[in-house]
Amino acid sequence: MTFTSPLPDVEISDLPLTSYVMRHAERLADKPALVEGHTGRTLTYGELDDQIRRFAGGLAARGFGKGDVVALLAPNCPEFAVAFLGTALAGCIVTTFNPTYTEREIHHQLTDSGATILFTIPALAELASAAMADTKVGQLVLIGADTDGDTLGFADFLGEPMAEQVPVEASDLVALPYSSGTTGLSKGVMLTHGNLVANLCQMAGVGIFDGEDDVVDAVLPFFHIYGMNVLMNGTLCNGGTLVMLPRFDLEQFLSMHQEHGVTVSFLAPPIVLGLAKHPIVDKYDLTKLRYMMSGAAPLSAELANEAAGRLNTEVAQGYGMTELSPVSHTTPPGQTKLGSVGVTVPNTETAIVDPETLEQLGVDAEGEVWVRGPQVMAGYLNNEAATKSTITDDGWLRTGDLGRIDADGHLFIADRLKELIKYKGFQVPPAELEGLLLTHPAVADAAVIGKPDDEAGEIPIGFITLKPGVDATADEVREFVNGQVAHYKHLGQLELIESIPKSASGKILRRELRDQA
Numbered sequence: 001m002t003f004t005s006p007l008p009d010v011e012i013s014d015l016p017l018t019s020y021v022m023r024h025a026e027r028l029a030d031k032p033a034l035v036e037g038h039t040g041r042t043l044t045y046g047e048l049d050d051q052i053r054r055f056a057g058g059l060a061a062r063g064f065g066k067g068d069v070v071a072l073l074a075p076n077c078p079e080f081a082v083a084f085l086g087t088a089l090a091g092c093i094v095t096t097f098n099p100t101y102t103e104r105e106i107h108h109q110l111t112d113s114g115a116t117i118l119f120t121i122p123a124l125a126e127l128a129s130a131a132m133a134d135t136k137v138g139q140l141v142l143i144g145a146d147t148d149g150d151t152l153g154f155a156d157f158l159g160e161p162m163a164e165q166v167p168v169e170a171s172d173l174v175a176l177p178y179s180s181g182t183t184g185l186s187k188g189v190m191l192t193h194g195n196l197v198a199n200l201c202q203m204a205g206v207g208i209f210d211g212e213d214d215v216v217d218a219v220l221p222f223f224h225i226y227g228m229n230v231l232m233n234g235t236l237c238n239g240g241t242l243v244m245l246p247r248f249d250l251e252q253f254l255s256m257h258q259e260h261g262v263t264v265s266f267l268a269p270p271i272v273l274g275l276a277k278h279p280i281v282d283k284y285d286l287t288k289l290r291y292m293m294s295g296a297a298p299l300s301a302e303l304a305n306e307a308a309g310r311l312n313t314e315v316a317q318g319y320g321m322t323e324l325s326p327v328s329h330t331t332p333p334g335q336t337k338l339g340s341v342g343v344t345v346p347n348t349e350t351a352i353v354d355p356e357t358l359e360q361l362g363v364d365a366e367g368e369v370w371v372r373g374p375q376v377m378a379g380y381l382n383n384e385a386a387t388k389s390t391i392t393d394d395g396w397l398r399t400g401d402l403g404r405i406d407a408d409g410h411l412f413i414a415d416r417l418k419e420l421i422k423y424k425g426f427q428v429p430p431a432e433l434e435g436l437l438l439t440h441p442a443v444a445d446a447a448v449i450g451k452p453d454d455e456a457g458e459i460p461i462g463f464i465t466l467k468p469g470v471d472a473t474a475d476e477v478r479e480f481v482n483g484q485v486a487h488y489k490h491l492g493q494l495e496l497i498e499s500i501p502k503s504a505s506g507k508i509l510r511r512e513l514r515d516q517a
Helices: 017-021 045-061 078-089 103-113 122-131 193-206 225-237 250-260 269-277 279-283 301-311 384-390 430-437 474-482 510-516
Strands: 002-004 032-036 042-044 069-073 093-097 117-120 139-142 173-175 187-192 215-218 241-244 264-267 291-294 314-317 327-330 349-353 367-372 397-405 411-416 421-423 426-428 443-453 457-466 493-496
Touching (some): 045 078, 225 241, 269 301, 301 314, 430 457, 430 474
Parallel strands (some): 117 139, 215 264, 264 291, 291 314
Antiparallel strands (some): 421 426, 421 457
């Protein structure tokens, strides 16, 4: 059977992304839109709209147009929203980067996406310049810096305000975040204006945002689809105020909540853990907080219950992925069910499918979660094979997660069919780390799995065998790998073993390694 949303369908706007997100800008011109929680720097809706238009004008003045790719490598800051929405207004495509990426990871994404201009912060300028080598990027622009030689400052880049949206269709690409698969390097997820706007309309139909009275925290990164479309675009399109931090610090986070009266908080499980257990929480007033949503990784029912009791607020879960723009399931206020990631969002279908027979299953039966709706991505960039293996001919997206839906329509995630490791909400592909391990001259064979961890969800740990007659310590090999990847991909542990367990066809038997771990 096919499961539909218990919530009524909503009308999906046909506006382009920036027009939809900034639809209240003129009426709310004097209202704070973006606030830096650690400095107090504020952009009103009027100022934000002006800077978005001037950013789009700066792109147009330099010859950028529809379909060109703009790279954005930065932590949360007002300029991130300006660049993202200004790029969309100009008809271009924005590809966002994790600021903790290494030169190798940035170079891969720049090359694969075909980006031709890169925006970053001064602290990352040297790294960005090195990663630009042998790519199509011809211009580096620094946020928060003045013009210096060949490098432009952000303020200097802004041009004459662009009055109108460059004409685009709902099917035109607007965002190109990268998502890790189980094999190789990360893949570009092609998201259209229609995808992101549809998901914003669907989220509005769930009723999480109250509207203009909401103050929403933004400690989750904007480069990640959760921060990008749920927090940043979601708050702005509802006329709320977004208070941001460039990185998570518990004391700053709590102070921000108290000072600004945060009403809605979008978090990941490691932060919920801190709110449930850290003694410093009792020193701050969080009484205006009415709803807390945890996503990006599984949250145990026990931890959610503990945090809800301590903060006297609702702690709910949602479910989605980059390929779903990102939300397919979430919890309407007042409908939290412990352990559930919520109900199917409006205008969306869910199927629970037997992985072997591909038969659609019924209530409370466990199978792979498939999703179909207007938020499903257009596909993976430059990777038709991966697209075909993920999206069926009739439009179902295979999530790679095992779950069940109960009689009330609530989805419960049980496990993953995919081999991805989830570290604090970030995806870690075992194959990428295994490939790096095998480049070490002493390593004969390698395997990587996720080890359960209360704080992180999972920690990547590795197993290697050494080549005959070659000496190396596990610590040496682990440091070799960790020096080439972002922090969340770091191997927390590496063991030397006699052989990597494999099936007759040569597939790594990860379950045996998990049992061993």
